[in-house]
Amino acid sequence: MLAPDSALTLEQGWQTTEATGSLQNLKKFNNQDFNSLRTLCLSQGLLFEDATFPAHISSIGPNLLPQDKLWQIQWKRPTELHRNPYLIVDGASRFDIMQGEIGCCWMLAALGSLTQQKHFLENVLPKGQGFQDNYAGIFHFRFWQYGVWVDVVIDDQLPFLNGRYLSVYPRTSNEFWPSLLEKAYAKLRGSYQNLHGGYLSDALVDLTGGVQVQFSLKDPPPDLEEILKAADKSRSLMGCSTSGQLRRNKELRNGIVQGHAYTVTGAVKIRYKNGWKHIIRIWNPWGHGEWKGPWSDNSPQWDHVEPRFREALLRNKNDGEFWMSCENFKEQFSWLCICNSTPTFLDFGDQHCTTWSVDRHINLWSPVLATDRNKCSPGAVSTNPRYFFKVPDYDPKTYNVVISLMQKHAEHMQDAKNLTIGFLITMRNSEVLKKIFSLTRDVTKYFTLSPGTYAVVPATTDNQEFEFLLRIFMKNEDYNENSNYPPSPLLPMDVPRQNQDSSCKAVFLRYAKQGSAINASQLQQLLNEVILQDEMTSLGGRFSFDSCRGILSLKDLNSNGQLTLQQFRSLWQSLTKYMDIFRKEDRNHSGFLDVSGLKSAIQTAGLAASEQLLLLMALRYGDAARRIGFSDFVYCMLRLETMTYALQNLAEGRSQISMTTVEWLTLVMYT
Template structure:
């Protein structure tokens, strides 16, 4: 199945369309606010100059070029180069990109794949900018970094050497989105020099926030063809690379470049002679240079393809894009990379529709915990955090678990070397799997039978840094005969309809034949669905009385039951507070102390002074002044609900006037 064609509307019309889902937890890189800075420049009649990424050798990198060339670099704005520049013309396409002097084919191959998937493009390229309206020499782009989207502001001064683009240059002379996006990514990574060599897998994740898996083509999985078909069908981003780090950018006689990254833009099976042929379409970020073997432009194989099919598939131009057979693909390339919000490329072989859920954990490797080694020793990693997950009672036919571990460097250490990291998968203290790598992102997929497992992240280095662990699990769609509750934690970047199906499935399971759930049903739901994680279960179960209190907070109709719409609001709050609880419980004790509760309240965007914080600890903590997950949820739901109730009643004022009965009605039920 071919990937959809790459196109977005014109720059002017693009303003009318919206992304499929708003970005969550958007952070401002270097604390720069695009709208505020642009407004300031417009009010003063100035063009923005970014002092956090200046026109200086520091932004290029001291070793990017010989010293005499570094000092020959000139920085020019698009308005100095073209009379009528555009950010985007006739849509965003991979054919807009032509790699420059910098060896960032790994990033451009990922970018080429991104242009094929509109739902991801709209996250990376904000729509509120251009050269036609409110131009002030300032632009911004967004990248996913370690669990959050980051907004990166730049000025539009681009580096030139001897009158030529140093970096990527557009095929159309007055279209500048590739060059400006590349500059923003260079700023995020610390310098242009830090783009000179990298990993396609990293760029795919940075542009999507998704999960990527690498497949060796020298030792491919037996399901490779099925994986490719599933990836194309589910609109994944795909790329590939050739070996030859010591012979990088050497073009072979057959047209394939060694040590180079490419984009996979389509895969299809077509009628050929008396059978079928699986062919793959690939694009070179150079914007030229193509495969010269079978199925290349003008090769005799196309003579045996029906004219209509040939017309639909073949684009006989030197634009860097070409077709090749699956067999030649495995011979010529070393690695295949596939990325999506969830691992939909592993959905092949399923008789029924499936969804993926994800459990996210952010924690800190400290020197005392960084004791993992390639040879497992229970004592050596006994102090490392363990994360439990349960594979449901079903008969898995294909891969059903994907585990992704990512190491995070400090913002000012983007060029730091990756440490050797990995993880063990254990069951009953026995090691079943172990994965180690020097990559930033260590990801692997598994076929696991039903049971309870633990993931133990480890590193061989005695250094302190953060890590992000994501555990993806395949869930068959809910049906009436199923006796398994869905995994409660949902990926933040999956389409909203998938999240809706999940909360609806949970609601329908516990509501049985009714259209609402009562406190008893809510108690059963919360204990069975939200206490699967060992850390969240240490603080005890949800009591009937606490569930009556939670229900009252969300019961807009004041009838003692929750409708589906009311339950949706509760579900969203519960998943949010589970994420916050896990994130703030940094020592993985299963409890929050007073300082951690204060941080959790701030993370949730709520407010509590010291007196209120002390009262909350007295009300919700145990004898050791610790708050478990169930009490934390009750506490935060009440704080959130009463905060919003006051704001609605106050209408922006700092005080409200209520009768005694109004006050008693509010506090006695909620």
Template sequence: MLSPNSSRRLGQDWKTTGTAGSLQSLKKFNNQDFSRLRASCLSQGLLFEDDTFPANVSSIGPNLLSEDKLWLIQWKRPTELQRNPHLIMDGVSRFDIMQGEIGDCWMLAALGSLTLQKRFLENVLPKDQGFQNDYAGIFHFRFWHFGDWVDVVIDDRLPLLNGRYLSVHPRTSNEFWPSLLEKAYAKLRGSYQNLHGGYISDALVDFTGGVQLQFSLKNPPPDLEEILKAADRSQCLMGCSTSGQLRNIELRNGIVQGHAYTITGATKIRYKNGWEHIVRIWNPWGHGEWKGAWSDDSPEWDHVEPKYREALCRDKDDGEFWMSCENFQEHFSLLYICNSTPTFLDFGGQNRTTWSVDRHIYQWSPVVTTGRNNYSPAGALSRNPQYFFKVTDYDPKTYNVVISLIQKHADNTLDAQKLKIGFLIFRENSKVLKQDFALARDVTNYFILSPGTYAVLPATSEDQEFEFLLRIFLKHQDYNGEPNYPLSSMLPKDTFTDLRKTTPENSDEPRLNQDSSYKTIFLRYANQGSAIDALQLQHLLNEEVLQDETASLGGRFSFDSCRGILALMDLGSNGRLTLQEFGSLWRHIAKYLDVFKKEDRNNSGYLDVSELKSAIQTAGLSVNEQLLRLMALRYGDATRRIGLSDFICCMLRLETMTYAFQNLAEDGPQLSMTTMEWLTLVMYS
């Protein structure tokens, strides 16, 4: 268990990280900077060689091949293999992928699904690289790694065995994005050997930063069809797998045992005098298909209208096939669905809902066991932190809470998957309601919980200590009035305030536009669900407002500036903002953000003095030249340019003080100064 001193140190490290690890501020894997390394190679006329993932046996792994084969491995660059190599040709498609000798179908099945969702694909596969311009033998890819987006740099030397690709190879001989992306993922996980066998659920999360759930097809939930429809509607990544002790054994019906596949589509089609639900599946081998009903040349297609048959049926040996939902459940064992938030659980006649998420990184201690896999919450409570949350909305027919727990092994090896981890959920001052433990990197489950306060206790049955990432997803409606049960995420009872970091798991677009309701944002950060203090306001503004690179160029919101903002909006003079006070602040911020973007015509991330003057006028306020100069001095940098965060602080103060003067003037004739004299006094102080 962490001592108080080590708890404090961990919290300080987490706090100083800021937004590092986001898509806007990537962490550099092994501290390698792609742009700097490429520029250095270009200036010296060299091709990059990656010493941290070298072209030798250590990058392959000692147990993937026999010793005699390991020494036969050759490493060659695409420029040595093809006269005119390309990173991408005619776009990115699942049909570009053909699995090689390594048993990483689980990773390639997730990759095949990734190619169908551009919003996720662009996060993983940067566009600033290729073989035609600024080629220096260096490439980079991005993955979500235990709560952070990391940029992984590689050289383009690929392993070959007896002249054949050891790893994935592209269907088109001179297109290399699949092989290079696979190499970057192997580097992230330690070696190619660590790709030989794995879980599609892990890869789906690593490619999206999202939350995944697994559904048994042998004992499916009663609303599985509704979940599939919702997953398709919300553009989730989906995969499936077959069971079997012997892996990669192809049965006579064409289905491979112990193998992972991608789900690429699902539809309801008119068949004879009724309807048939069919699902489309792709094999990462790039060949090998189902031979039963609804396969490429099956007679079922003869009873489908020609326009639908031509649109759906693709008679090619490309690994993709259709089958009925009934056969799908019969021949496959698990369904995997992944998205940024669990939108695949939003189905039925629900009103518009949103999901919020709390993230917690900490270290755990072993849970006390009582034998026969029974876990004692009483013993665990004394050693591990508890995480509290409040359920706000409740419908007995729909899921409203998802708990995801991910373990991080110290050396990032597959040994982490051998540890049994899980969590217990219990109501405040009550017995354990739910518990979920499994031998997996990621234990995630979904629940229907009635309104109230709950605690989550992460735990492991192993006698080890290492880090975990806990994410609590909660569904809530867009309220028309004040919520009866405001959402709250509370700190572990035995940790420090700076250990907490709450980050919405969304895409890299500005969240100011994604969340139409300020209440949704307030509830993510509110202390006990009722108020926001200066530190929480600082986290909120930096994470919700400064999303794109341009917005953050002018600097972040400091703690002192957030204390100033809070003082301006704190009508109760208690050092906190209520929901109503925050709503007023959020509307002002939205207005100032629009004004800033309009006046920052060159997208520099700053306003000069003339642009500041125009912005003030656009906001419906007025200043004279003396006050304008003082504002530029007070809120600007050395060249009197003002970034977005300082602009918002400045405008909040200017508008608030302008109206304060007007109110004072209305109260009586005793005020003996002009508006500009008043503003000059308060704006430069």
């Protein structure tokens, strides 16, 4: 909430509550329109050649390689490399990526995490392009830059040196999305040279438009394990890095590479021997080279894990991915970086239903603060722009404010040096409470602030004009007494409150047939890709086509085999509710409910079932041991709920129900 004193702020800059810019209002990089250029090339029978990022050493950069090697670079199209090229083969995965000669692990680590979160990946990798239909040697990708999404067009000529990819190359020889996406990112940043070394945090933000927070693993927060689990459950992007810039890419005996960035691909609490163990899953962008210590692929620790957990979690391949304990994670790595649309990774423990709102400001001014990062010039606080926000209430055990300040480089100056930037947090009386500075593009910090009115003062220690993007994220407690079920952390509903309904709509439109309805096949794809994101929840198996037909029929009020948006909203609410109930009743984190857990879940949902009915449900929806996985649990509960309410409506207070044969058959055969 902005205080009245912020009127000056709105005159000097502009402010919005939109979190990540709009994909519907794309900015065309270099004013190049993909559809128009492709249509022109197709009409002329030509393959696109990008004059703004040509197949020339100028696109590589003058200092990446010695001059003699620069002139040896050859550019080849995928159609020259393989007789049957594809943009994507069997879905985009981190295991498609193999790092080449360029030191772009920071970008590939972020990209590996992006492939796990399809709702973010689809923003970056637009559909409707490939090598089969309307191929014209042109592709496009999207990145978030300083508050707006930018569409970057490229040709598909890739650089090779001595017959090998200069940069990232695909594990599958005829799959080219990693190489083409990286080329688009190189174009955005000015050259391939500008990908040789960088910040993981920058790439995570550029691929999502989200907010990133870095955590020092040498001085970690006391709740690091809870933050990791919350980040994993809320589908955040995560990466980590090792120290050792002077020994970059040196592999230690234990398999860890110094001066290198990795992707964090999972974090779980697993039953081990007679207790519990927090373990972290990590992926190396090299596509090989793994940790050799405890919890690695062949370590004896896995012998003390229940077979079903071991089978679900352990992938014993030399693919660069491995598990390690949280203790070893803190010992071997220096930094952890987490990114999401809003700071959902700070929501953990026994918290109320929360959402995050964001105020966004862009401004430009000549700074008054031009001293070192620990001292403030006397006039800085009163002269520099101030951005006010109000904290209404708080829980001292949780974080409730995140402030992110990003310095903006001029267009075509992506390789410009960063200034030392930061911000001060003050009370209304200008008393300085916090000072945060760093020589990075993005300075972000999380806080626990007590109720009151505060101001953020962006600043730089360099006496230089400074354009910036400031975002202030605030946690909002939702005390709706009528809601017994907070939004599940697995569903993409961790957005500002006013956008929660649009999030449901966004998921619907992503899978709906021509944007109007969803059939059973599309519902199956949606449920398996959006809902089953959690390791433990997915242990019970995927949603089958038959169960999705059954689920659809329970919400299909028009009896036409499809769900409208309104009907899908009802299903979405039920999914949220039953996911929370399932996670609560799955006390041993097995991914299944036994008969006792099912009984408790039914009671929690406010429904009723006799002992005989309970056993029949376990037989009908459970496995041989009468355990029910999440996908079958959802179908079971939706059917019980629907049948209960249908019979209650028919009864209308009567002890007996009268139905025609057609009504009875319709009820039991379709729903």
